[in-house]
Amino acid sequence: MAPPRNRRPGFSRRAQYGLFVGYVVAVAGIVAGLALILMARFDPQGFEMLRMGASDVTAPASSAGRTVVRSFASAGSSVTAYFDAANQNRALRDELARSRAALVRARAIAQENLRLKQLARLVENAPQTVAATRIVASSAMGVRRFATIDAGSAAGVRAGQPVRSTEGLIGRVITTGQISARIMLLSDAGNTVPVRLARGGAPALVIGSGSSVLDLRALAAGQSPFRRGDIVVTSGTGGVYPPGIPVAVVTRVSGDRAEGFAIADPARADFAVVLQSAPALPPPPVQTTEP
Amino acid sequence: MNRLLPGTVPRTLPPRAYIVPVASTIAGSALAALPLVADAPILPPFGLLMALSWRLLRSEIWRAWMALPLGLADDLLTGAPLGSAVVLLTICFLVFDVMDNRLIWRDHWQDWLITAAALAFCLSGAWAIVRFDGGGGSIRLIVPQLILSIFCVPMTTRLCAALDRWRLRR
Numbered sequence: 058m059a060p061p062r063n064r065r066p067g068f069s070r071r072a073q074y075g076l077f078v079g080y081v082v083a084v085a086g087i088v089a090g091l092a093l094i095l096m097a098r099f100d101p102q103g104f105e106m107l108r109m110g111a112s113d114v115t116a117p118a119s120s121a122g123r124t125v126v127r128s129f130a131s132a133g134s135s136v137t138a139y140f141d142a143a144n145q146n147r148a149l150r151d152e153l154a155r156s157r158a159a160l161v162r163a164r165a166i167a168q169e170n171l172r173l174k175q176l177a178r179l180v181e182n183a184p185q186t187v188a189a190t191r192i193v194a195s196s197a198m199g200v201r202r203f204a205t206i207d208a209g210s211a212a213g214v215r216a217g218q219p220v221r222s223t224e225g226l227i228g229r230v231i232t233t234g235q236i237s238a239r240i241m242l243l244s245d246a247g248n249t250v251p252v253r254l255a256r257g258g259a260p261a262l263v264i265g266s267g268s269s270v271l272d273l274r275a276l277a278a279g280q281s282p283f284r285r286g287d288i289v290v291t292s293g294t295g296g297v298y299p300p301g302i303p304v305a306v307v308t309r310v311s312g313d314r315a316e317g318f319a320i321a322d323p324a325r326a327d328f329a330v331v332l333q334s335a336p337a338l339p340p341p342p343v344q345t346t347e348p
Numbered sequence: 349m350n351r352l353l354p355g356t357v358p359r360t361l362p363p364r365a366y367i368v369p370v371a372s373t374i375a376g377s378a379l380a381a382l383p384l385v386a387d388a389p390i391l392p393p394f395g396l397l398m399a400l401s402w403r404l405l406r407s408e409i410w411r412a413w414m415a416l417p418l419g420l421a422d423d424l425l426t427g428a429p430l431g432s433a434v435v436l437l438t439i440c441f442l443v444f445d446v447m448d449n450r451l452i453w454r455d456h457w458q459d460w461l462i463t464a465a466a467l468a469f470c471l472s473g474a475w476a477i478v479r480f481d482g483g484g485g486s487i488r489l490i491v492p493q494l495i496l497s498i499f500c501v502p503m504t505t506r507l508c509a510a511l512d513r514w515r516l517r518r
Contacts, residue, residue: 079411086416093431111424115381122381197391247483267485271389324385
């Protein structure tokens with residue numbers, strides 16, 4: 058490539074000053090950018106309007122394209138299923154027979170559960186659905202694991218609300234625009250979910266690592282409660298996530314830590330359901346002065 | 349073209365001569381809106397790639413401060429912490445300005461190497477900023493993305509060259 062001879066502005070004062078001012082602006086811009094990064098650390102919700110405005114603009118396009126992508130993705134699996142139909146049919150019949158028996162047992166248990174809860178006068182705070190929507194895009198270029206859903210504050214979505222699919226927990230809402238919202242996926246390294254083992258109920262934490270692998274840590278000291286194939290569900294501790302939503306399957310155990318993967322794959326989830334966040338604590342009683 | 353002052357393009361050029369480089373860079377950033385749900389950073393940072401390719405192909409179209417609006421657009425469209433691409437891209441452009449005065453002749457392989465170094469700087473810098481803001485996993489996560497982006501450099505360079513020919517056509 059030819060040497061750029063144009064970097065020296067020659068003897069024109071105006072051109073020299075112009076070049077100099079350009080550099081001053083660039084350096085000032087770097088300083089301003091660093092200040093923005095600092096502000097984001099101490100006030101993560103800052104400039105939400107600006108950022109979610111951009112998201113609102115791109116979300117409809119992503120939403121339209123997502124339908125096409127999903128139909129292509131499902132076309133592949135339908136073709137495979139066609140060639141394997143006989144085997145699949147047999148396997149499904151067996152499974153159906155097994156699950157019928159399990160269903161009867163489960164109904165009985167549900168009845169008993171209800172009766173016991175009435176006996177214990179336990180008040181159930183079943184989470185209300187805010188919006189059923191779709192995941193339309195994700196931050197495939199960045200380090201954070203964020204995704205965009207197709208509903209925003211116009212549909213009642215607020216920051217902090219948990220998001221689940223039919224299979225399990227997906228993440229929670231961090232910022233909302235008018236018609237789109239950004240959710241932090243389980244796999245984001247900033248995400249920690251209090252869970253308990255479905256077998257035995259030992260408490261643990263699920264921590265995202267930025268990739269599809271989730272870290273699991275036991276809260277109780279001593280031997281590891283994890284076993285390969287264990288399923289963990291949200292415990293409801295802390296009040297962000299409602300209890301009982303499936304979160305992850307343990308795939309590898311090493312010491313008192315374990316690795317797992319999320320049960321709900323956001324790439325394949327048909328719907329993402331935004332749930333109401335846990336009810337706020339009642340206001341403190343008003344201090345009345347005794348007469 | 350070569351004897352012009354930096355940042356100045358003759359006024360006789362059609363408007364698309366000014367718009368195409370900026371618009372193609374912002375379009376690269378807007379690829380973040382692709383309907384793709386990924387559980388790891390897999391897409392190369394196309395906005396960054398386009399900006400670096402344009403800057404190395406045509407040093408005279410942009411001054412260093414042009415990286416500020418381009419970086420801001422990239423941050424807004426990709427959802428990165430506001431300011432990260434602003435800082436990293438502007439530093440790259442300033443270093444390129446210094447380099448232009450030192451390195452007299454550049455060929456395609458050197459351009460590729462320079463872009464690769466700039467990409468490594470930008471991706472690891474973005475990772476560090478995300479980590480500072482309270483997120484981001486291990487740095488190994490960006491390695492596949494970095495390798496993929498380095499192999500995308502010839503593609504974006506060719507794209508910029510083709511756009512450049514169309515941009516300056518009479």
